[in-house]
Amino acid sequence: MIKIGVKFCGNCNPDIDTKKLFLNLRNGLKESIEFVYWEQDAYEILLVLNGCNVACAEHPIFMGTSIIIAGETLDYVSIIEEDLLLEIERKIEKLK
Amino acid sequence: MKTGQEYIESLKDLKTEVYFETAKIEPLVGHPLLQPHINAAAVTYDFAHDPLYEDLATTTSHLTGKKINRFTHIHQNKDDLVKKVKLLRLIAQQTGSCFQRCVGFDALNAVYSTTFDMDQKLGTDYHKRLVDYLLYVQENDLMIAGAMTDPKGDRGLGPSEQADPDLFVRIVEKNDKGIIIRGAKAHMTGMVNSHEMLIMPTGAMKDADKDYAVACAIPVDAPGIIHIFGRQTNDKRKFDEMDQGNTKYGIVGGECLTVLEDVFVPWNRVFMCGEYEFAGSLVERFATLHRQNYGGCKAGVSDVVTGATAAIAEYNGAAKASHIKDKLVEMIHLTETLYCCSIACSQEGGKLASGAYYPNALLGNVVKQNVTRYIYEIDRICQDIAGGFIATLPSEKDFNDEKLGGYIKKYFAGKADYPTEHRYRMARLIENMTGGTALVESMHGAGSPQAQRIMLLRSGNLLHKVKLAQKLAGITTDNLVK
Numbered sequence: 001m002i003k004i005g006v007k008f009c010g011n012c013n014p015d016i017d018t019k020k021l022f023l024n025l026r027n028g029l030k031e032s033i034e035f036v037y038w039e040q041d042a043y044e045i046l047l048v049l050n051g052c053n054v055a056c057a058e059h060p061i062f063m064g065t066s067i068i069i070a071g072e073t074l075d076y077v078s079i080i081e082e083d084l085l086l087e088i089e090r091k092i093e094k095l096k
Numbered sequence: 097m098k099t100g101q102e103y104i105e106s107l108k109d110l111k112t113e114v115y116f117e118t119a120k121i122e123p124l125v126g127h128p129l130l131q132p133h134i135n136a137a138a139v140t141y142d143f144a145h146d147p148l149y150e151d152l153a154t155t156t157s158h159l160t161g162k163k164i165n166r167f168t169h170i171h172q173n174k175d176d177l178v179k180k181v182k183l184l185r186l187i188a189q190q191t192g193s194c195f196q197r198c199v200g201f202d203a204l205n206a207v208y209s210t211t212f213d214m215d216q217k218l219g220t221d222y223h224k225r226l227v228d229y230l231l232y233v234q235e236n237d238l239m240i241a242g243a244m245t246d247p248k249g250d251r252g253l254g255p256s257e258q259a260d261p262d263l264f265v266r267i268v269e270k271n272d273k274g275i276i277i278r279g280a281k282a283h284m285t286g287m288v289n290s291h292e293m294l295i296m297p298t299g300a301m302k303d304a305d306k307d308y309a310v311a312c313a314i315p316v317d318a319p320g321i322i323h324i325f326g327r328q329t330n331d332k333r334k335f336d337e338m339d340q341g342n343t344k345y346g347i348v349g350g351e352c353l354t355v356l357e358d359v360f361v362p363w364n365r366v367f368m369c370g371e372y373e374f375a376g377s378l379v380e381r382f383a384t385l386h387r388q389n390y391g392g393c394k395a396g397v398s399d400v401v402t403g404a405t406a407a408i409a410e411y412n413g414a415a416k417a418s419h420i421k422d423k424l425v426e427m428i429h430l431t432e433t434l435y436c437c438s439i440a441c442s443q444e445g446g447k448l449a450s451g452a453y454y455p456n457a458l459l460g461n462v463v464k465q466n467v468t469r470y471i472y473e474i475d476r477i478c479q480d481i482a483g484g485f486i487a488t489l490p491s492e493k494d495f496n497d498e499k500l501g502g503y504i505k506k507y508f509a510g511k512a513d514y515p516t517e518h519r520y521r522m523a524r525l526i527e528n529m530t531g532g533t534a535l536v537e538s539m540h541g542a543g544s545p546q547a548q549r550i551m552l553l554r555s556g557n558l559l560h561k562v563k564l565a566q567k568l569a570g571i572t573t574d575n576l577v578k
Binding site: 006007008009010011012013018019037056057058 | 147148149150151152153178179182183185186189396399
């Protein structure tokens, strides 16, 4: 099972609900993906969830592939909040 | 790092002596007068353990390389300064109140850089003592009360000129083990639910004021210390639920008068002892660091007030009126202006000789000057939209009374889509957050408006502006205004 490390920004003034997004993502992919705390385990993909496009979350040193959510963007491409879940799932599927 | 619950448990080990209306408050934890402030401070601990908030609430110690609570950190770069502001906004959004821990945070940073400068010039070892103390604070994740404001007596006279010599905290004795201090610190935010206090002088001093130039760390329950808890607007409502408005976190920081009656401080906890020429610099640094905060925490509080205003407009059935929308826009504009200024003074901050980072003093003082005005305007708009019933509502007991409750629910109803209780609760929150003690805190917390204006004149580079004007006016450079 592939592992994805998860890191949140501090959520001081979020445009999107990153907690809800993450919980839905984890629930939808629980059969094929193990989500782990960014600081503890080794993982293949790093998912950084920023609440807005300032994207101020500090990134841990990571040599693998990262997926960056920053408000209504996925890897800097604009996507409305309602579609983010699906687009992240597609991205993960491609990277598997 | 402590959790919120571990912080609360740690307070139970202290013997802090707190009085209210002549009676000693025992136990402190769980007492209705204090618990909201303890709850608010506990959030600063809990967020360090929450993956959703830890990016702001934690950082890495420059002393040990360990992960620490940000409130025990010395700023190492501009990002640290920015993240401090964001953290304060975040916690204020979640508490709607003062969570108190920034004062000690700022005191640690101010004393850290000032003791470094003192040691460089005087050959003292204050900075090493401070670093040792900081390690202790970080290791135990302590809450420190920043203790600067003296009672001050006759404001036209200096510390050594007062009729009563104790109106500024002073050294009354030095011996081979340490010093003994006497006096009081006023308006002490979070003091009664802190572990330690960091005493600092309250202003610039002269040679005659040597005995008043003192900085040191003391446990809040050290022998000789008592705390007299301050009154707040409607504080007896802390014994109610709905009528408090903000049931869990209360308002402002649970301030007190801290009396220091011949308190012993060992030398390893003394960071200034008579070096009056550094008192002004220490005060200026603390003031700037603390004024930097206000576009963070007050923006967070104003986020809640703006949300409450939009909600009450909806409950009142007035949300669609164009003037309501326009006023909400004004509230957002004022709030983000406060935030802009805190971010700006952080981004324009710089490095001090100690290696610590420090906000831009001019912009930091602009932040606080704006707070003394904009919060009043934000709260005025909120009260305008909410309506007068926030000040005339019957009591919670009557609301819940079998005979009277029905009338209150009937005659204080708003839009039929919402229960009267929602309108009642929101009105109480607005009353709590926009009046009385909460407003005065915006005026005088981190220094009164005139203190900022003095700093604005000093940091404003007026001569540079005169030169600009003279050059464009064609006035020769050998005849500049001095």
